Amino acid sequence: MRITAVQGDITEQDLDAVVNAAKSTLLGGGGVDGAIHRRGGPEILDACKQLRAGDYPDGLPTGQAVATTAGKLPARWVIHTVGPTYTASEDRSELLASCFSESLKVAGTLGARTIAFPAISTGSYCYPVEEAARIAVRAVHDTPTEVDVVRFVLFDGHSRDAFADAVRHYG
Incomplete structure (x- = not known):
């Protein structure tokens, strides 16, 4: 497997x-979530609403993942995952790794051979970027x-550098 950070x-x-x-x-929000929903169009939201009406009436649990169409995105699928909120008083690294x-x-x-990940939980969920990158x-x-x-x-460049360092260390 080839792992890169860009x-x-x-x-x-x-x-x-x-x-x-x-x-x-699964209904959109800010950051990466909002950007994916806006650019992907209503097909993604419709697919998420179907998931909520079926297998996930209470929402997608933290650390789990589920796929939908990618709508108008260049990708074939969007894989949705919910990261943990960071807290210094509780180790949630296993939940983040599970994402x-x-x-x-x-x-x-799905048969996907190529995948792109964002820096899950490092925005509004406040996970320190360097720690999140290593995990x-x-x-x-x-x-x-x-x-x-x-x-x-x-x-941003700071996040890219943190993930590039982690790739060099584990890759």
Whole structure:
């Protein structure tokens, strides 16, 4: 598996799947979640509403992952996962790692060979970027998968540098 970290816009990635740092409601929000819903169009929201009406009436649990259409995005699928909110008083690293491993498992069931991840939980959920990068890259590295290309797509240079450092360390 080839793992890279780049600075860019995850909604522009022409890969099999992009991962959405979703809210548990699956109905959109700010940050990556809002950008994916806006650029992908109403097809993504409609698919999320169907998930809420079916298997996830109470929302998607933290650390789990589920796929929908990518709507108007260049990708084929969006894999939605809910990251944990950071707190210094409780270790939630396993929940964050689960976001990445479960997303890779969903990608495998779809037959996806290429996937893009954002920096899950590092925005409004306040996970320290360097710690999140180490957890994310280690989880990807340690998860058995048929995915060939994993691209971390980071919004800013600081995040890209943190993820690039983690890739060098674990890659």
